[in-house]
Amino acid sequence: MKFEELKEQVEKCNHCHEKFGFLPHPVFWGDKDSKIMQISQAPSNTVHEKMKPFTDMSGKTLKYDWYQISDEEFYDTRNFFIGAMAHCYPGKDSRGNDKAPPKVCFDKWILKEVELVNNEVYIIIGAKAAKAFFPNKSFEELVFNNQEINNKLAIVLPHPSPLNKKWLRDHPKFMEERIVEVRNIIKNVIRSQK
């Protein structure tokens, strides 16, 4: 399958309509030659409404505090393919938390995207996405060391959600050291010629 066909099919997908109980809004952001393929958990309700990834509180932390890049750089599809474990917001559970991303999306679409995108670097965000790509490694080991997917550099980050403050408090070296290394890698990649 070609990248453009895949994109068209994802954007029309309503496979989870019954499961969600509302019309899915697949969010697709990226190009087949995006330099960085970022894969996080699933769109939030805000992203579901705006149809643009990382336009919520998590996005502010990720773009401006952690990466320290502009919206122009982040949303430029020559730089970032902004994917997730599921393309759609999955709704809330009975406790008011976002439900887990439906696994079907990873098998049906995301693995194909990983095959088709000609990126240089992967950024995997959050414990669920990290587990899917690296089932046998601890989350701490993944975050604090460079990894590989398809023989390319892979970086694993905690989720920038405000709900993740405890992890950041418990691992101060992430903000003191690791994110500085990650930021430098990202800036070098997006400011280089492909």
Ligand code: SF4
């Ligand atoms: S989450 Fe994935 S599989 Fe489910 S409707 Fe959205 S695009 Fe389709």
